[in-house]
Amino acid sequence: MGATVVSQYEIAEGKIAAKVAIEGAEFYIGDEEPQFGNVFPHLDSGCSVRIILTTRDADKIFENALKSGAKQI
Incomplete structure (x- = not known):
């Protein structure tokens, strides 16, 4: 996906936790930390993360994500 x-x-x-950037847009990712309310969602409860990434070529990033194992929903 071109992330660094x-x-x-x-x-x-x-x-671990990390600050990651895609085309200059920075965001943080990290392991589960229940003591801070950062927990893995139960499979039947939906997703705990939503990221909106503004980019020059969204289609290219989307295709790269699918090639890397992401699933289209």
């Missing part, structure tokens, strides 16, 4: 890791952080219990 801007910075990476080691957090408790061997988990």
